[in-house]
Amino acid sequence: MTLRQDLAYEQIRAAIDAAEGKPPEEALPQLRAAAEQIxxxxxxxxxxxxLDGGASLRAAGAAAGLTENAVGPRLARTRSLAPYANESGRVTADGxxxxxxxxxxxxxxxxxxxQASLRFKPRRRAT
Structure with missing residues (x-):
């Protein structure tokens, strides 16, 4: 495990611990932070x-509960494979x-x- 992974696990645990026991409306921001880290x-x-384990895109996706089509865009958001994404924002087997x-x-x-992950942006309210 890398230092970056250790930090991610610590941040996930901290967010979940912060959410535990709070009313749902107060727990949501911490749960969202944990979900983003996960x-x-x-x-x-x-x-x-x-890259390192030699898994195919299909096998890696299946292990994560994803379809093969969902893997390419997710790989395009990573530090190690973002530079190898194609013009449609996907990492393919060639990449x-x-x-x-x-x-x-x-x-x-x-x-x-x-690439930054997609996030919901609320509309501005007209007052």
Whole structure:
């Protein structure tokens, strides 16, 4: 386990602990924070499974309870595979192979930034 993963687990536990015993309306922000951390941890674990563990996109997705079509966009949000996303915002098997090739040769990945996860933005209220 990496230091980043350890920190993510600590943040998830802290958010859940903060929500425990509170009324639902007060617990929601902490539960949302925990859910976001879990989603990020799942995405990063998917990336590690296909890059380092040798899992296929389908196998990694199945292990996470996702369809194969849901894996590519999630991998595109990760630090390690975001630079290998195609123009439609997905990482394909070709992108994974390229990332593995670059890593084996000690080459830096192409310049890119991870895509932010989609978030609900409430409409402004007219007053």
């Amino acid at each position: 989603t990020e941890l799942i995405d990063e674990s998917l990336a590690a499974a296909v 994974v192979r390229r990332a593995q090739y670059d890593a084996e040769r000690g080459m830096p990945p192409p310049a890119s930034t991870p």
